[in-house]
Amino acid sequence: MASPAHASGGPRRDGLPASETGGTDIRAGRRAARLERIGERTAWIYTGLVFGFLFLPILIVVIYSFNAGRHVTELTGFSTQWYTIAWSDRFLMNALRNSLTIATTTAVLATVMGTASALAMDRLSPRLRWLMELLTYVAIIVPGIVIGIATLIFLVTAFDWLNPWLAYLAGVDAPHLGLGAASVVAAHTLFTMAIVNVLVRTRMRGMDRNLVEASEDLFATPWRTFVQVTFPQLLPAIMAGALLAFTFSFDDFIIAFFTSGQDQTVPIYLFASIRRGVNPSVNAIATVLLGVTIMAIVLAGLVYRRGQRRGGAGAQG
Amino acid sequence: MPRTSRVAQNDRPGRGSRAALLVLPATLWYVGFLVAPLIVLAIMSVGVRSPNGGYQPALTLEQFANLTTRITPLTNTLGLAALNTFICLLVAFPVAYTLALKVRGNWKLVLVALVVIPFWTSFLIRTYAWMTLLGANGVPRILGWVGFEDVQLLNTPFAVSLGIVYNYLPLMVLPIFVSLERLDRSFMEASRDLGAGPVATIRQIVLPLAAPGILSGIVLVFIPIMGEYLIPILLGGGKTYFLGNALADLFLQSRNWPFGSALATLFVIGMVVLVAGYLALSRRLVRAGRESSLL
Numbered sequence: 001m002a003s004p005a006h007a008s009g010g011p012r013r014d015g016l017p018a019s020e021t022g023g024t025d026i027r028a029g030r031r032a033a034r035l036e037r038i039g040e041r042t043a044w045i046y047t048g049l050v051f052g053f054l055f056l057p058i059l060i061v062v063i064y065s066f067n068a069g070r071h072v073t074e075l076t077g078f079s080t081q082w083y084t085i086a087w088s089d090r091f092l093m094n095a096l097r098n099s100l101t102i103a104t105t106t107a108v109l110a111t112v113m114g115t116a117s118a119l120a121m122d123r124l125s126p127r128l129r130w131l132m133e134l135l136t137y138v139a140i141i142v143p144g145i146v147i148g149i150a151t152l153i154f155l156v157t158a159f160d161w162l163n164p165w166l167a168y169l170a171g172v173d174a175p176h177l178g179l180g181a182a183s184v185v186a187a188h189t190l191f192t193m194a195i196v197n198v199l200v201r202t203r204m205r206g207m208d209r210n211l212v213e214a215s216e217d218l219f220a221t222p223w224r225t226f227v228q229v230t231f232p233q234l235l236p237a238i239m240a241g242a243l244l245a246f247t248f249s250f251d252d253f254i255i256a257f258f259t260s261g262q263d264q265t266v267p268i269y270l271f272a273s274i275r276r277g278v279n280p281s282v283n284a285i286a287t288v289l290l291g292v293t294i295m296a297i298v299l300a301g302l303v304y305r306r307g308q309r310r311g312g313a314g315a316q317g
Numbered sequence: 318m319p320r321t322s323r324v325a326q327n328d329r330p331g332r333g334s335r336a337a338l339l340v341l342p343a344t345l346w347y348v349g350f351l352v353a354p355l356i357v358l359a360i361m362s363v364g365v366r367s368p369n370g371g372y373q374p375a376l377t378l379e380q381f382a383n384l385t386t387r388i389t390p391l392t393n394t395l396g397l398a399a400l401n402t403f404i405c406l407l408v409a410f411p412v413a414y415t416l417a418l419k420v421r422g423n424w425k426l427v428l429v430a431l432v433v434i435p436f437w438t439s440f441l442i443r444t445y446a447w448m449t450l451l452g453a454n455g456v457p458r459i460l461g462w463v464g465f466e467d468v469q470l471l472n473t474p475f476a477v478s479l480g481i482v483y484n485y486l487p488l489m490v491l492p493i494f495v496s497l498e499r500l501d502r503s504f505m506e507a508s509r510d511l512g513a514g515p516v517a518t519i520r521q522i523v524l525p526l527a528a529p530g531i532l533s534g535i536v537l538v539f540i541p542i543m544g545e546y547l548i549p550i551l552l553g554g555g556k557t558y559f560l561g562n563a564l565a566d567l568f569l570q571s572r573n574w575p576f577g578s579a580l581a582t583l584f585v586i587g588m589v590v591l592v593a594g595y596l597a598l599s600r601r602l603v604r605a606g607r608e609s610s611l612l
Contacts, residue, residue: 028512036515043415050412054435054486057446064449113343120339132340135347141588142351143544145561146581149568150354153372153578157357190350193343222335251440254546254561258568270441274448274551286442293437297430 058290065283082284092285095269099250102181102265106188106249111242113189114196115234121201139194148258151187155179155259179261187259188249196241203237243300355585361578370572380579394560398542401481405538406531408482409489414523416490417497429494436487444480444551451476451552472554480548485541489534496530497523529602536595540588560584
């Protein structure tokens with residue numbers, strides 16, 4: 001690190017002798033260094049406060065989930081009763097099942113379709129590629145509430161038109177189409193598929209094309225090139241996309257609010273119970289979800305590290 | 318782009334149809350669940366409200382004309398969204414700066430993960446926690462002990478801003494962090510060696526280089542805030558109103574589907590224009606950054 005004193009020691013461009021300005025230079029340098037130290041300390045304290053701000057509500061939730069009293073505002077003793085109450089809540093368990101089904105289906109569909117379209121987009125004609133890019137960006141840009149409302153009115157209109165036909169064609173036991181978990185999956189997959197597509201294509205841009213060309217020169221079939229060369233390089237982006245899709249779908253309220261029909265999801269259940277008033281079992285649910293999330297993050301970190309180590313060893317061997 | 322043209326040259330017969338097959342499912346999905354719903358929305362926006370709510374076919378620009386007379390929620394939302402995005406930026410920038418330039422090694426990864434972890438817990442739960450904290454028995458009670466009696470925090474614009482900053486902070490911190498991470502430390506050392514104070518260094522070196530990240534953060538935060546629905550309801554008591562709340566009311570309560578469709582159409586067009594402007598601006602910023610770094 002070059003110091004100001006060192007900089008002023010050499011011949012100066014403005015032609016002034018170094019001795020005349022050197023003293024003030026050093027003093028100014030010291031003052032700057034002190035200012036910087038103060039600035040640095042302030043930055044650290046500030047960052048610490050923001051971290052406190054970020055984690056305070058989560059801490060509150062965890063603490064009050066073990067609170068014995070009904071009132072969230074007074075700590076009256078340790079109890080796990082809210083966990084038991086949440087566990088035996090039939091509506092909550094039903095919502096949890098719905099949410100898990102919707103999020104898993106969304107993650108699988110979004111990952112497969114997003115990755116497939118990302119792989120092929122570069123090979124489309126320029127006009128088609130531009131169209132796909134446009135659709136992908138619009139799918140990301142359109143706000144969730146508009147997606148929810150537009151899907152709702154579109155599906156309701158379409159079902160009103162389709163259901164009489166189905167009844168006419170199949171008689172009394174014709175399936176009656178309506179909103180439900182499937183329409184939530186449709187709307188969630190739209191947005192998350194676009195996210196996966198962007199993530200995978202970003203990764204492809206940073207990928208070494210030479211490896212693919214080498215594989216082709218060595219007469220590998222396209223499928224083999226994909227399995228042995230392209231896919232391993234894209235895996236982090238695909239995994240990140242799948243994780244994002246699952247989390248988004250599991251946590252989304254607004255799209256599900258409009259498109260879920262009779263099928264409740266966890267966020268919709270939580271919204272309803274929060275609006276109904278104080279319900280400490282919400283804290284218990286939150287704590288369980290938080291625990292699962294942290295476990296998933298740690299697990300993903302471990303898998304990632306192991307994959308990296310193995311990748312490194314493979315490169316050496 | 319040179320890379321894609323090289324790929325095109327490498328094309329072998331039969332590849333085009335396979336590519337088409339790979340994009341087909343995604344295309345069908347886009348057409349069925351994005352293009353078709355947006356078209357229905359556009360069709361409804363030129364219709365009229367049927368007497369008992371819902372939609373009645375028509376071909377009129379009445380709804381869009383109504384937009385100009387009922388513009389207040391829209392301008393209110395724009396102002397609130399801009400203000401809250403700015404607050405978010407003010408809170409986030411020092412954090413991103415500290416994480417990117419003052420932390421070294423593995424700690425950097427850990428601290429960035431800590432910024433993101435609250436984001437991975439349920440949005441509703443986080444907002445519910447703030448309802449508890451800001452409610453009459455939370456922070457206002459503590460304020461009461463030190464002499465500030467009867468401070469109302471919940472169901473105020475302040476609570477809405479707090480909820481927004483809390484929920485969108487990672488979206489602002491991360492892009493700024495990424496752009497500052499790439500910042501070459503030697504620039505800052507050069508600036509100091511040339512006698513610039515910390516403030517001048519931040520203004521002349523850090524801010525211009527962080528500009529693309531700041532811009533992405535603003536767009537990432539501004540768009541969802543415009544359509545925000547839950548935070549104003551749960552923390553603002555329905556008194557602070559965003560476009561999302563207006564839309565939900567129009568479709569679910571007053572059942573004025575055509576007017577709601579017109580508002581939603583305008584919203585989508587506005588967002589697309591905003592993002593197109595952002596893409597153009599960020600491309601220019603990146604180019605300017607590259608040119609200045611060459612000098």
